[in-house]
Amino acid sequence: MAKRMIIMLLLVALVLGGIFGFEAFRAKMIKQFLAGFGNQPQTVATTVAGQQPWQPQLSAVGSVRAVNGADLSLEVPGIVDQIQFKSGEDVKAGAPLLTLRSEDDVAKLHSLEAMADLARITYERDQKQFKVEAVSQQVLDSDAANLKNDLALAEQQRAIVAKKFIKAPFDGRLGIRQVDIGQYLQAGTNIVTLQALDPIFVDFTLPQQALSQLQLGQKVTAVIDAYPGQSFTGELVAIDPKVDTATRNLQIRAAFKNPDHRMLPGMFATTSIDTGTPQQFVTLPQTAITYNAYGSTAYLVDDQGKDDKGQAKLQARQVFVTVGDTRGDQVAILKGIKAGDQVVTAGLVKLRNGSPVVINNSVVPSNDANPVIKENQ
Structure with missing residues (x-):
């Protein structure tokens, strides 16, 4: 029995020795392989x-915006009677663009103007009679008040009629028309956008640390991805006198000449400002x-x-x-x-x-x- 036990122990030792010996050999081979691999060029x-x-530079991203830009609308509601512009055309300040139906308002204006004319005639007649003491001062004062009131009512109605028309507030290029003839418009309905494109602004921000390197008139270069390989040159025209307390950044504005209208409001621009010497x-x-x-x-x-x-x-x-x-x-x-x-x-x-x-x-x-x-x- 003891002999059998010894034989079993020897067999177990032999098996374990073989396993551990194989693992050691495999680990050695892997180490040698990795070492050889690590030495490969x-x-x-x-x-x-x-x-x-x-050249030291300050760089920032910004947005193009018009010197003057507005989405035009009317203050009063009404039905579109005339459209006097074409989408995308250039217009001068004061050019008529759109008219609402205004017959009732014009008729009321004429009525008020007639009443004002009558009040003026009455006042002027009573002035002559007052000189000969045919009417009292009270009557003359009442006539003067009536005249002023009628003139004010006529002027008020004239302003209402004027609001039935919209004119270009400044020179610029019109966008795409948003309304049609015969359409009923609520007050404030967007009719068309008008943008002044030359010159044009680029607004961007820089950290407050850059303030000492900035001065008005400094050259500013802008790159727009719509025109790869090209750049636009302008100058710094405004530095916001207040630093944003949330970001500690300064708002900067540069102006660019834009005679060919290639830069459009809303475009994304990458700007750079040269500072110091190369x-x-x-x-x-x-x-x-x-x-x-x-x-x-x-x-x-x-x-x-x-x-x-x-x-x-x-x-x-x-x-x-x-x-x-x-x-x-x-x-x-x-x-x-x-x-x-x-x-x-x-x-x-x-x-x-x-x-x-x-x-x-x-x-x-x-x-x-x-x-x-x-x-x-």
Whole structure:
């Protein structure tokens, strides 16, 4: 019995030893495989860091708005009698646009004007009679009051009749007509929009820290995605004297000449204002920088000499960098990289400090200071 127990224990030990030995062997092989894989050269794209002139700028997004713009409507209700404009045409201030039916109001106006004329005749006759003491001062005063009252009623009715007509309040371009002849309009119904398009404003906001860099008359450049590759030049015309307490931002307004009416109210615009004098900075594509909570980093490529086959041995080295402003696809480097350094611009995700690399610059990230969105043809 004891002999059988010993044999069983030996068999169990042999089986367990085989299992643990296999697991140790497998772990060793996996470790060797991963180590060998980690030493495989990683393919990256690189660029040589160089200095470029860098114009400090303040950038913001804003909206285009007309110098004068209004959705026209009438103060009184009525039925549309005449439409005297065409959608999309340019009009001058005072041009008639629309008339409501006003026969009853005009007839009432004539009646009130006739009563005012009669009151005037009566007053003038009583003035002559008063001179010969044919009427009393009381009668003359009553005639004067009646005349003033009738004139006021006629003027009131004249104002009501005038509200049956709408005229262009300023020069501008009309939008699309929203009403038709014979349509009954409630007071305040939108008839058409009128927008003054030249000059035109762009409103945007900047943080309060930018106030010391702003002054009236400063050049402002605007880019609108409706016109890729083009920019519009204007000038700063107004700075709001109050800072928004919720955002601590300043409201800024720039004016642009717009003779061809290409900029339209409501458009989205990206604005920039040059500040200070141009400086020289090392610039890199933004893809070359990895932003982390503990600091921004980049990878440099170091030449480690030749391998056994006579080929260059290249190695990635991680460095901390201090970055400045951005423009387009570029970022300014203030510290950590100098002109002439070879910097990795693509393939950073698979790198670690000391990784061997192979350079392939057949496809490189964009490095344009003023990128343009290209429309699909």
